[in-house]
Amino acid sequence: MTWFIDHLGEVWDLGRQHAVLAGLPLLLGLLIALPLGWLARRFRWLYAPFTAGFGLLYTIPSLALFVILPLVTGRGILDPFNVIVAMTLYTVALLVRTVADGLGSVPGAVTNAATAMGYTPGKRFFAVELPLAVPVISAGLRVAAVSNVSIVSVGTVIGVQQLGLFFSDGFNRQFYDPIVVGIVACIVLALLFDAVILVVTRLLTPWLRATGARA
16 A cells, blocks of 8 residues: 555556556447448448458457557557557457447337338438447457456566566566555556446436336
């Protein structure tokens, strides 16, 4: 506890950087996965290659990706941009199937009713299909958030500033306090991400609360 208090400013700064490196790719990955998941759902023949193909991105070792990406992006190996790109790819890998399955969970009777009411495909997607798929997408997003917080810490191997630096610092000095603080900070950050996603999901699905209240 004494070590934590003495290094509170450093924990805060690295925690903020860790949150950006894990959170920004979460938003970017969701924006990319939404149209890809819709395509996989809209054209059935794309479902298998999309879900399997993008899923394979998650099998790439994070350290290898962090080292290779600077050669692709042309950025320095210490540039956080490379970590953001890598984490966005991992997020897309996790969410494409989730989005496709979430849209697939919308009852056909509901989409048919919306079409009969004159909804265009675009309006039906944003007004009917996507809102009803939010709970499924949210569940996948929570998994991706925890995964991102964990994987970002690997960036410490290439010198990117974030909470993972406490792990390497503690290991190099054979001093466990920074390791424990780093672990706890990552857990707290993951819980914060999870809480935010749950709150946003709750705000976007008011009918679920109404249904629960009637039950």
